[in-house]
Amino acid sequence: MPDVPVSRRSFLDTLLFTSVAAAGVAALAPIPFYLRPPPAMIPPRVTLGKASRFTSGTFETFAYGGRSAIVLHDGAALRVIDRHCTHQGCDVAWTPAKSRFECPCHGAAFAPDGTPVQGPHNGPLASIPFRTTPEGDLEVGE
Amino acid sequence: MSRLEERTGLRAALQSLEARLSRPLPPRSAGVVLGSVALFFILVQVISGALLAVYYVPSWSEAHASVTRIAKDVTFGWLVRSVHVWSAHLLVATVLLHLVRVFARGSYAKPREATWLAGVALLGVLMGAAFTGQMLPMDDEAVKGAEVAAAYARETGMADVVRGGSIVAQPMLTRMFAAHVIFVPLGLVVLVAAHVALVARHRLHGAEAAEGSSPVFLRGLGFSLLGAAALLATLAFVFPAGIGPPPDSPDAPKVAKPLWMFLPVYQAAKSVSGPLTLLLLLGPPAFLLAVPFLPRRLAVPLGALLLAVGIALGILGAAS
Numbered sequence: 001m002p003d004v005p006v007s008r009r010s011f012l013d014t015l016l017f018t019s020v021a022a023a024g025v026a027a028l029a030p031i032p033f034y035l036r037p038p039p040a041m042i043p044p045r046v047t048l049g050k051a052s053r054f055t056s057g058t059f060e061t062f063a064y065g066g067r068s069a070i071v072l073h074d075g076a077a078l079r080v081i082d083r084h085c086t087h088q089g090c091d092v093a094w095t096p097a098k099s100r101f102e103c104p105c106h107g108a109a110f111a112p113d114g115t116p117v118q119g120p121h122n123g124p125l126a127s128i129p130f131r132t133t134p135e136g137d138l139e140v141g142e
Numbered sequence: 143m144s145r146l147e148e149r150t151g152l153r154a155a156l157q158s159l160e161a162r163l164s165r166p167l168p169p170r171s172a173g174v175v176l177g178s179v180a181l182f183f184i185l186v187q188v189i190s191g192a193l194l195a196v197y198y199v200p201s202w203s204e205a206h207a208s209v210t211r212i213a214k215d216v217t218f219g220w221l222v223r224s225v226h227v228w229s230a231h232l233l234v235a236t237v238l239l240h241l242v243r244v245f246a247r248g249s250y251a252k253p254r255e256a257t258w259l260a261g262v263a264l265l266g267v268l269m270g271a272a273f274t275g276q277m278l279p280m281d282d283e284a285v286k287g288a289e290v291a292a293a294y295a296r297e298t299g300m301a302d303v304v305r306g307g308s309i310v311a312q313p314m315l316t317r318m319f320a321a322h323v324i325f326v327p328l329g330l331v332v333l334v335a336a337h338v339a340l341v342a343r344h345r346l347h348g349a350e351a352a353e354g355s356s357p358v359f360l361r362g363l364g365f366s367l368l369g370a371a372a373l374l375a376t377l378a379f380v381f382p383a384g385i386g387p388p389p390d391s392p393d394a395p396k397v398a399k400p401l402w403m404f405l406p407v408y409q410a411a412k413s414v415s416g417p418l419t420l421l422l423l424l425g426p427p428a429f430l431l432a433v434p435f436l437p438r439r440l441a442v443p444l445g446a447l448l449l450a451v452g453i454a455l456g457i458l459g460a461a462s
Contacts, residue, residue: 013361013364016361016364016365016368017364019364019368020364020367020368023367023368023371027371027375030217030218030221030222031193031218033217033218034193034196034216034217034218034219034222035193035196036217037216038211038215038216038217038219039215040211040215041211041215
């Protein structure tokens, strides 16, 4: 690399403006961490007993994160659904005879997986993640 | 010409900005960076404020808990809040110093009257931002402060407008929140744009005499921004912003004092009532708006008197 003469002034200027830029970048670094919600705001996991007791056709409501949720085996799969209707927020109820969720307020209906099938709604019912622990317990939550 | 440049003119715009900022400063004018430092703090306020709005709940019963959650649970939440609070103090202090400096130098004279007026309006918006922002955490001090503000407003017949109803309750918090996060930023955008455009149009006071002299504005800006950022970071890390107890809790202080910038009015209002309160509240802003149109031999003594009385009342108010 050829020697390019650099004056003291332009060297110090580069140093100064690089420092300003570095300080700016450093100041923004915490933002991605800040935006991730703290554990206290994520509802704790709930254990609902042995997963094996949920056989085809069984369902059970339970409290989750200040809301009401429902665990259900519709014959095809186990599902955990938030009962909060996406229309106006009433709690939907499981209607075994029609094999769907029905909202008592404005008549919306949702398939067992939460997909809207009729009536006013703003998207599907929320599914809540769940897993079966190595001990065979059904554990609901992130 | 690159494709990007052809479509945006970004490089040409940056070069023209750099050329403008690289002009020499007038002699003895290091203080000219105060305006730029204030603008830096405004940017910090906008970013940190937007981040706080992610978690804040503007509800009478939940606001205090949501601010506590930001301070205690959210990662770096204490830092974001601390930066917002300290930057607010530094911003108002910087703007007041800027105002005193410009006043002392007479830089508001023709043709810069409009620049001055936009600056005074900015100060008003920032004081409003400080006041409305102080209420949002809904700690004991905030609620007492809201009661006091409503009492002042009653003297001017504006109590219902300030409270959004006949008592200090949720509607007032909703108004303060809307003012703080919507009206204040909108006002800042308009007024900052006007103020900066006017400074660019008329150039700095004394710039004609500065040709060829040093230092350039850009370098002063770089040093002052580093200094301002270092001061802000030090204060935010060493003295994290606290939050008072919820309203009416047993460990709450009996008297609530306003923010330091309102102490002169707080102190003076102790000895006046009725229509005089109106004069007290509207006198200083009216004087500041009149400054460019007053003869200088009248404006200087009046301004000096106002500043001296303001500082004296502020100290008395802080000590009381």
